[in-house]
Amino acid sequence: MQPLYEGKAKRLYTTQEQDVLRIVYKDEATAFNGEKKAEFAGKGELNNRLTSHFFEVLEAADIPTHFIERISEREQLVRRVTIIPLEVVVRNVVAGSLSKRLGIEEGTVLETPIVEFYYKDDSLGDPLVTRAHINLLKIATTEELDLLEQEANRVNAVLRPYFDEKGITLVDFKLEYGKTPTGEILLADEISPDTCRLWDKETGEHLDKDVFRRNIGSLIDTYQTLFNRLGGNTQ
Numbered sequence: 207m208q209p210l211y212e213g214k215a216k217r218l219y220t221t222q223e224q225d226v227l228r229i230v231y232k233d234e235a236t237a238f239n240g241e242k243k244a245e246f247a248g249k250g251e252l253n254n255r256l257t258s259h260f261f262e263v264l265e266a267a268d269i270p271t272h273f274i275e276r277i278s279e280r281e282q283l284v285r286r287v288t289i290i291p292l293e294v295v296v297r298n299v300v301a302g303s304l305s306k307r308l309g310i311e312e313g314t315v316l317e318t319p320i321v322e323f324y325y326k327d328d329s330l331g332d333p334l335v336t337r338a339h340i341n342l343l344k345i346a347t348t349e350e351l352d353l354l355e356q357e358a359n360r361v362n363a364v365l366r367p368y369f370d371e372k373g374i375t376l377v378d379f380k381l382e383y384g385k386t387p388t389g390e391i392l393l394a395d396e397i398s399p400d401t402c403r404l405w406d407k408e409t410g411e412h413l414d415k416d417v418f419r420r421n422i423g424s425l426i427d428t429y430q431t432l433f434n435r436l437g438g439n440t441q
């Protein structure tokens with residue numbers, strides 16, 4: 207069966223049900239807009255388990271998501287949405303591009319979380335965009351942007367204490383949203399160590415894709431450690 211869509215880390219297939227899609231998590235890791243690429247046996251399975259778990263945590267907190275269920279080691283069923291071409295990034299601690307852009311030291315704790323929008327366009331390198339840019343591009347209305355910002359802050363309000371209890375700082379993360387055929391906006395895509403920065407509270411150890419981006423450790427060992435720290439089991 208041909209995928210409906212193939213991204214860097216996942217393939218998307220239709221199912222017998224019109225409103226339901228099947229996601230298959232790949233073992234591939236990419237960074238820097240696809241410039242750095244490698245395959246890690248077991249990554250797809252770990253990210254499928256982790257992202258399914260985080261979506262369940264959010265659903266339990268009444269946050270509407272596309273997630274239906276994990277159906278196998280690498281697969282999950284989700285509701286069909288049209289992805290809004292924005293990456294919604296929430297930051298609690300300065301790191302990565304924010305540190306570079308503003309010259310603020312990595313690790314500086316933000317008094318209030320910051321929400322940023324990036325335009326999802328590989329050919330442009332996913333640029334940071336203002337609300338005026340988003341209006342200009344007709345990607346979303348002001349009301350929709352208010353909703354995205356509010357919903358992203360709600361996700362942070364659930365996940366930040368969830369990780370904190372496990373001795374992990376949720377530094378920053380990226381979310382994507384989609385619209386159902388009836389116009390409902392749902393949290394979509396994935397939430398995984400590919401899309402979050404997670405630092406051990408005591409040691410500062412990176413428990414996320416920065417180990418791959420920065421060549422500072424084994425991606426699989428790191429994701430497995432995170433999975434174990436969150437109480438994961440492979441049943």
Ligand code: C5P
Nearest residue numbers: 301302303304378379380400401402403
């Ligand atoms: O690179 P930057 O500091 O802007 O990344 C902020 C957060 O968004 C990080 O957790 C990173 O993993 C995530 N991100 C992502 N996909 C992108 C860009 C950033 O998951 N294309």
